[in-house]
Amino acid sequence: xxxxxxxxxxxxxxxxxxxxxxxxxxxxxxxxxxxxxxxxxxxxxxxxxxxxxxxxxxxxxxxxxxxxxxxxxxxxxxxxxxxxxxxxxxxxxxxxxxxxxxxxxxxxxxxxxxxxxxxxxxxxxxxxxxxxxxxxxxxxxxxxxxxxxxxxxxxxxxxxxxxxxxxxxxxxxxxxxxxxxxxxxxxxxxxxxxxxxxxxxxxxxxxxxxxxxxxxxxxxxxxxxxxxxxxxxxxxxxxxxxxxxx
Numbered sequence: 205x206x207x208x209x210x211x212x213x214x215x216x217x218x219x220x221x222x223x224x225x226x227x228x229x230x231x232x233x234x235x236x237x238x239x240x241x242x243x244x245x246x247x248x249x250x251x252x253x254x255x256x257x258x259x260x261x262x263x264x265x266x267x268x269x270x271x272x273x274x275x276x277x278x279x280x281x282x283x284x285x286x287x288x289x290x291x292x293x294x295x296x297x298x299x300x301x302x303x304x305x306x307x308x309x310x311x312x313x314x315x316x317x318x319x320x321x322x323x324x325x326x327x328x329x330x331x332x333x334x335x336x337x338x339x340x341x342x343x344x345x346x347x348x349x350x351x352x353x354x355x356x357x358x359x360x361x362x363x364x365x366x367x368x369x370x371x372x373x374x375x376x377x378x379x380x381x382x383x384x385x386x387x388x389x390x391x392x393x394x395x396x397x398x399x400x401x402x403x404x405x406x407x408x409x410x411x412x413x414x415x416x417x418x419x420x421x422x423x424x425x426x427x428x429x430x431x432x433x434x435x436x437x438x439x440x441x442x443x444x445x446x447x448x449x450x
Contacts, residue, residue: 220246246318248296250294262404280381280382284354284356286395292389293350304325305326357395366433371429375424383439385443386407387406410439
């Protein structure tokens with residue numbers, strides 16, 4: 205698997221970077237879309253290309269995708285088990301997604317310019333007030349914002365402590381949260397390992413969670429965070445009966 209996939213990864217990445225200026229220019233001319241929307245679409249397509257590269261060794265399955273189940277604006281929250289989780293967001297049926305992440309991905313030199321062009325949120329550097337201001341503008345345009353609420357990849361597959369950012373943003377903007385549960389990436393490419401292994405990856409979309417249901421609490425974002433985590437734990441147990449998520 206790695207003899208095949210590693211060279212293809214290199215060629216796919218170098219190739220997409222090489223043709224990026226021409227493709228971006230053509231899309232700009234013919235679609236008249238904003239630069240950041242074009243960039244997010246191209247990143248989504250790059251992730252789709254990964255599925256083709258891994259097809260002989262990995263299977264990808266989607267669950268819970270019903271008519272209008274994903275409709276903007278909304279805030280996605282997804283569990284985090286692998287660096288490959290970001291690529292798996294190409295399983296979603298929408299591409300206009302702004303990732304809200306920590307600072308370190310912006311330090312990867314061959315990703316940094318594309319992340320800035322896509323207007324991804326560096327939540328560590330921006331600070332909370334600027335993050336809310338920027339995210340509010342993004343959501344007002346019907347786009348999506350995505351958080352990994354654990355902040356770090358889980359090394360044992362279990363859900364870790366959730367940070368409050370996604371839920372505070374939901375309360376402040378009155379935009380619903382859509383939880384996403386994903387399994388299998390910890391087998392494909394877990395933290396601390398530098399090679400791939402065959403895997404079956406599933407992404408399940410849960411029903412929207414509306415902030416209005418929590419506004420009567422003293423700390424509404426805290427109650428919303430607890431509720432969403434409980435939903436995700438329950439669904440992850442259902443997706444993998446051996447019980448990684450606890």
